[in-house]
Amino acid sequence: MNEDIDSIHRMRAITISREYGGGGGEIASRLAKRLGWDLIDHAIVERTARVLGTSLEEAEAHDESTQGIVSQALNGLLYLSPATMASAPLEAFLSDEDYSRTRDRIVRAAAARGHVVIVGRASQVILADLRDVLRVRVIASFEKRVAYVMQREGVDRHAAESRIHKKDHERAKSLEKEYHHNPGEAHLYDLVLNTSLLDLESAVDIICFTLQQKAKGLAKKTGELGPATRLARYPAQPEDFPSPARLVPLEEAASK
Numbered sequence: 001m002n003e004d005i006d007s008i009h010r011m012r013a014i015t016i017s018r019e020y021g022g023g024g025g026e027i028a029s030r031l032a033k034r035l036g037w038d039l040i041d042h043a044i045v046e047r048t049a050r051v052l053g054t055s056l057e058e059a060e061a062h063d064e065s066t067q068g069i070v071s072q073a074l075n076g077l078l079y080l081s082p083a084t085m086a087s088a089p090l091e092a093f094l095s096d097e098d099y100s101r102t103r104d105r106i107v108r109a110a111a112a113r114g115h116v117v118i119v120g121r122a123s124q125v126i127l128a129d130l131r132d133v134l135r136v137r138v139i140a141s142f143e144k145r146v147a148y149v150m151q152r153e154g155v156d157r158h159a160a161e162s163r164i165h166k167k168d169h170e171r172a173k174s175l176e177k178e179y180h181h182n183p184g185e186a187h188l189y190d191l192v193l194n195t196s197l198l199d200l201e202s203a204v205d206i207i208c209f210t211l212q213q214k215a216k217g218l219a220k221k222t223g224e225l226g227p228a229t230r231l232a233r234y235p236a237q238p239e240d241f242p243s244p245a246r247l248v249p250l251e252e253a254a255s256k
Helices: 002-009 024-035 042-052 056-062 072-077 096-113 142-153 157-179 200-219 250-255
Strands: 013-018 038-040 116-119 133-139 191-194
Touching: 002 200, 013 024, 024 038, 024 116, 024 200, 096 116, 133 200, 142 157, 191 200
Parallel strands: 013 116, 013 133, 038 116, 133 191
Antiparallel strands: none
């Protein structure tokens, strides 16, 4: 058991990408609490609003596609907890066009600090080159997401559907514009969870198990990982790929 805990602690971050209403934010919160890791989510939005001198509502309206932030956040993030990120005084402003590059550095700084669960903010793309990061996508059927939003946010069906369409569109547009990826691309992730079939605690269990397995793989070279590991050759040619000797030339087949 201690060995499993030690291996998990060698991982530095988990990124959570989510369809709106799939429970991804709640899963991230429970996951961070179970692991004893920091949750990096809305504190970034709060700090952005403070730095830009704007309202929290306006910052939220532009979240995950906002232009402009402060460079000093990069230096402070390594030493601040998420709870204090929103209140630290900052001075130097960046221009709007520097936002994407700055957000990349902020997310990387959070991962460098280690033991963080990062929700959204294109973190699955920004940290794609790091082996000690687990990248998770949380999805659910549209009907299940509508039910979740209605229950959690206390709105009617029409409002829930509108919110889901709006948030999914904004997140996809932001990622496609800035990083040329669609959030639904399965290969951006180590694990895709469908919460239509799972309760949230079971989803956390599966993520923890996958985190443990990926952590164990860090000791191996990438060439030693994958579905071919320790597998022997098929005893015979797969039936859907007949051997060349069994193939009939097209001309011969046409003449029969």
